[in-house]
Amino acid sequence: MNWLISFLDWLREFFGDPENWTGSDGIPMRLLEHLEFSALALVLAVLIAVPLGLLVGHTGRGELLVVVSANLARALPTLGLLVMFVLLLGASSIWPVIIPLVLLSVPPILVNTYEGVKGVDPELRDAAYGMGLRGEQVLWRVLVPVALPLILLGCRLSAIQVVATTTVAAYTGLGGLGRYVIDGFATKDYASVVGGSVLIVLFALVVQVLFALVQRVTVSPGVSRRLKVR
Amino acid sequence: MITFDSVSKRYPDGTVAVDALSLEAPTGEITVLVGPSGCGKTTSLRMINRMIDASEGEILLDGVPVRGIDPPTLRRGIGYVIQQAGLFPHRRIIDNIATVPYLLGWDRKKARATAMELLERVGLDPALAQRYPFQLSGGQQQRVGVARALAADPPVLLMDEPFSAVDPIVRTNLQDELLRLQSELNKTIVFVTHDIDEAIKLGDRVAVLRVGGRLAQVADPKTLLSEPADDFVREFLGQDRGIRRLRFISADGLRLRTDLTVPEGSDGGTSEPWLLVVDADDRPLGWRPGAEPGRLEPFGTYAHRGDTMRAALDAALLSPSGCAVAVDEQGKVVGVATRQALDEALTEAADG
Numbered sequence: 001m002n003w004l005i006s007f008l009d010w011l012r013e014f015f016g017d018p019e020n021w022t023g024s025d026g027i028p029m030r031l032l033e034h035l036e037f038s039a040l041a042l043v044l045a046v047l048i049a050v051p052l053g054l055l056v057g058h059t060g061r062g063e064l065l066v067v068v069s070a071n072l073a074r075a076l077p078t079l080g081l082l083v084m085f086v087l088l089l090g091a092s093s094i095w096p097v098i099i100p101l102v103l104l105s106v107p108p109i110l111v112n113t114y115e116g117v118k119g120v121d122p123e124l125r126d127a128a129y130g131m132g133l134r135g136e137q138v139l140w141r142v143l144v145p146v147a148l149p150l151i152l153l154g155c156r157l158s159a160i161q162v163v164a165t166t167t168v169a170a171y172t173g174l175g176g177l178g179r180y181v182i183d184g185f186a187t188k189d190y191a192s193v194v195g196g197s198v199l200i201v202l203f204a205l206v207v208q209v210l211f212a213l214v215q216r217v218t219v220s221p222g223v224s225r226r227l228k229v230r
Numbered sequence: 231m232i233t234f235d236s237v238s239k240r241y242p243d244g245t246v247a248v249d250a251l252s253l254e255a256p257t258g259e260i261t262v263l264v265g266p267s268g269c270g271k272t273t274s275l276r277m278i279n280r281m282i283d284a285s286e287g288e289i290l291l292d293g294v295p296v297r298g299i300d301p302p303t304l305r306r307g308i309g310y311v312i313q314q315a316g317l318f319p320h321r322r323i324i325d326n327i328a329t330v331p332y333l334l335g336w337d338r339k340k341a342r343a344t345a346m347e348l349l350e351r352v353g354l355d356p357a358l359a360q361r362y363p364f365q366l367s368g369g370q371q372q373r374v375g376v377a378r379a380l381a382a383d384p385p386v387l388l389m390d391e392p393f394s395a396v397d398p399i400v401r402t403n404l405q406d407e408l409l410r411l412q413s414e415l416n417k418t419i420v421f422v423t424h425d426i427d428e429a430i431k432l433g434d435r436v437a438v439l440r441v442g443g444r445l446a447q448v449a450d451p452k453t454l455l456s457e458p459a460d461d462f463v464r465e466f467l468g469q470d471r472g473i474r475r476l477r478f479i480s481a482d483g484l485r486l487r488t489d490l491t492v493p494e495g496s497d498g499g500t501s502e503p504w505l506l507v508v509d510a511d512d513r514p515l516g517w518r519p520g521a522e523p524g525r526l527e528p529f530g531t532y533a534h535r536g537d538t539m540r541a542a543l544d545a546a547l548l549s550p551s552g553c554a555v556a557v558d559e560q561g562k563v564v565g566v567a568t569r570q571a572l573d574e575a576l577t578e579a580a581d582g
Binding site: 121123124126127128129130131132133134137141142145146220221222223225 | 281321
């Protein structure tokens with residue numbers, strides 16, 4: 001049980017140190033940075049990928065783009081991309097880090113949005129047009145609500161990926177929770193490594209819970225089939 | 231009235247779905263398009279609300295070419311019912327029914343009140359209003375589909391094999407319900423089916439289409455059965471069209487005997503081979519064979535007022551006595567149609 005004791009000791013040491021709770025390298029600040037980078041990257045990715053996915057899924061034009069981007073995303077090495085952008089653009093602003101984060105998180109959202117809209121039962125689409133809905137009404141009133149679980153799934157996958165990759169981004173000198181892990185390793189400060197890891201895991205869990213809540217609020221019970229038959 | 235004026239649909243690859251179709255669907259009647267798969271019946275239907283555009287010819291709605299009407303506007307004025315109901319899964323039943331009224335910009339309250347009315351009209355429990363489609367059975371969903379099509383009270387209703395995905399018992403119910411609704415609403419209905427029995431049951435007029443989208447015959451069901459235009463129609467109608475024709479001959483004229491019924495418990499001797507035993511309320515209990523007074527054999531009944539010769543014949547065939555029992559609305563025996571009486575009526579029917 002030695003490992004558990006040292007683990008708990010490290011945690012006590014890390015979270016118990018008042019110095020770790022203040023200043024520019026304190027936990028609140030690092031958390032905020034992590035949140036800022038992740039959220040910024042994710043919001044940009046959503047703004048790009050959701051409209052594009054809806055357009056492609058609804059019109060059926062540009063399907064090749066979706067396929068190619070999905071395959072690219074699988075092939076791209078995260079860290080390599082980060083390092084490349086930092087080398088290309090320098091480390092003076094956050095953009096060399098944000099751009100690859102956005103690039104990485106666009107494909108899951110794009111693919112899932114596209115698949116969600118494309119996969120809506122053709123009978124349903126037909127009925128919607130047959131009732132007299134116009135193209136954009138069919139999209140917003142029928143296809144989006146029905147495809148919403150998949151769209152949100154794409155966003156959630158990207159969010160988790162972004163949170164994880166933002167950690168790695170500390171390698172390039174960026175702030176965020178990754179600092180604790182990377183600096184801790186460099187100085188053999190294992191309390192910092194363990195404490196930072198725990199914070200990152202908690203952060204990812206909170207993101208998951210948030211998405212579950214968003215899903216619950218936005219997806220119709222008729223689509224999620226959450227209700228029991230009375 | 232809906233008029234097809236030599237309408238054709240050709241696809242770029244050369245397939246002809248509908249070939250120079252000329253047809254009229256009169257106002258207030260049910261016109262059924264029937265035929266094997268590939269005969270263009272669904273295509274023809276979908277050209278009316280411009281889900282598909284005709285390549286040649288003109289479809290007129292009360293004299294106005296649909297070609298000139300913006301499709302969404304046109305469709306909001308035409309009820310449309312499809313095979314799988316196609317309800318919006320994310321909306322409650324009441325809002326599904328109110329789809330077109332919402333599109334037309336009705337006040338929400340009025341739209342919902344109309345939807346509630348229709349829910350009852352199609353025979354559904356008002357408690358279903360707040361449910362989602364996945365909570366309803368296939369038959370219930372199909373009723374909601376009909377209610378949704380009727381919501382904005384369109385004069386025209388297009389029904390594309392609406393009852394073919396439900397089980398036979400539910401289908402029969404839905405068909406009867408449609409006929410009941412139609413007797414109240416008098417819509418101009420175009421109904422597509424591949425089931426000739428459904429066509430004959432529902433249609434005021436039946437248009438039989440052949441593969442390649444050509445009209446084989448259009449007639450009322452009785453004429454169709456007695457005078458099929460050619461071998462294709464004859465074959466499509468099937469072998470027992472003589473029997474099915476009996477559905478259009480009323481059983482009211484059957485000569486009834488009233489001297490064959492005896493009350494329960496009486497053992498009056500008689501020379502008749504069969505006697506119908508009735509209870510104190512004149513309801514039939516069974517046939518008693520003259521040779522074996524202790525036994526009761528099964529019987530078949532038909533409604534004295536309203537049933538057809540087909541029902542009467544069916545009732546006769548259900549019983550070893552070979553006689554059909556005519557009953558009134560309360561189920562009380564009015565009389566018995568013997569084989570002789572049925573035979574006379576059938577001879578008359580065969581003569582036209």
